[in-house]
Amino acid sequence: MVYHDDESDADTAGRLTQRLIDEDGVDFLLGPYSSGLTTGTSAIAEASDVLMVEGSGASDALFERGFQNLFLVATIASDYTRSGIEALAARGARTAVVAHEDTLFATAVAQGAVRHLKANGIEVLAVEAYPEGIQDVSAIMTKFRDLDPDVFIGGGHYNDAVLFVSSATEVGFEPGGMLITVGPSNPRLAEELGRDVDGVLGPTQWEPSMAYQGPYFGSAADYSAYYQSLWGEAPVYQAASATAAALALHLAIEAAGSTDTGAVRAALRALSADTFYGPISFDERGVNVSKPMGTIQVQDGEIVVVAPDAAATSSLQYPYGEGG
Structure with missing residues (x-):
């Protein structure tokens, strides 16, 4: 090699x-x-x-x-949030906001999220795109706080997850669920941000606990x-x-x-x-169409799989802290 x-x-x-x-x-x-x-x-x-x-x-x-x-x-980007959104909808989530980095991957995730939100009866209150490399999302989070949605969905990479969680804490934005595309499944995020990450959801392509x-x-x-x-x-x-x-x-x-x-x-x-x-297994585009995306949640500092049901090792807590 x-x-x-x-x-x-x-x-x-x-x-x-x-x-x-x-x-x-x-x-x-x-x-x-x-x-x-x-x-x-x-x-x-x-x-x-x-x-x-x-x-x-x-x-x-x-x-x-x-x-x-x-x-x-x-799993392709537009399906990153599917299992998480379906699980949140089943628990009663009815409104959501979406923020995403203005890049190919994050935009595809956000567009897929909007589609899955609507398909599951969740109203999308706002969608905000921001430039790659941004260092401050407090204005977006303040706007979202005032809209008071049930769910926040953030699309980006690891540094965006740090910004989303830190800024939400700073401005007092406390949705019932936060689903962030990259970061929550990495133990480093909890090590870096501590208890602020508890309850945060994230898509995962794979976890060691999956069957x-x-x-x-x-x-x-x-x-x-x-x-x-x-x-x-x-x-x-x-x-x-x-x-x-x-x-x-x-x-x-x-x-x-x-x-x-x-x-x-x-x-x-x-x-x-x-x-x-x-x-x-691949379709005519070259995309693996056999593997569903998993969703994890950070619960008391531990990363656990909560969706889809076939892969779950724990129950989704929504709103976080109110149990399964």
Whole structure:
């Protein structure tokens, strides 16, 4: 395996992808982190007729370009909030507000959230977009506080989660539920913000407690234990997604009995596998349509799975503190 550090920079990622193809002579690519970096790198892969299997570029827009060489093992962005919204609606939530970073991934998450909110009978009181890299969301949170919604949904990345929770605390914004796309499933957020994170919900592609298993790595818990033995820390879902991308490619090469691009592409399209990460099978876009998104909640500092019911290890508390 050949790899390079793209430093989370789109230009660097593009240059290194071309280097992997032209100079390193790789047969296949495993994608970078984020939809932003995957946008350009997957275009290079498509133009070079090199397959890219990835677990982190989840924006819907990536799969509306008709590419034949891009495959996503993760749940697509527009469905990130689905199980959480369905669970909140079942508990009586009726109004919501949405804030999101003005980027491909976060916009796709927000648009999907609005669709799922409406489908579940929850009125959307406001949607606010903000520029990437913002350092202060207090004006948005103050506006939302005054609207007094049942639920807040925030779309962005880890730093946005820190801003959302900190700002809500500062301005006294206390919705019955807070669902934030990236951050709550990472133990670091609770370590950084303490009790302020209690009750916060977040989508998760994968958790060690989920009942998934397959012939490689065994169960989700087995994978987690193996990962910890290698790296000395528990895997976050981004790590599991990366492993699942490599596993899907491995299974396709094995099924094809060849490294020929066309044969492996056909094997990926025909793939149907149970894995530690969840079921994997791809539609005509290259999106894994078999794996539902999970939802976690931070309860007394512990990250627990609360939706969907088939994956839940604890009951959703909504409003937080009022039990299951």
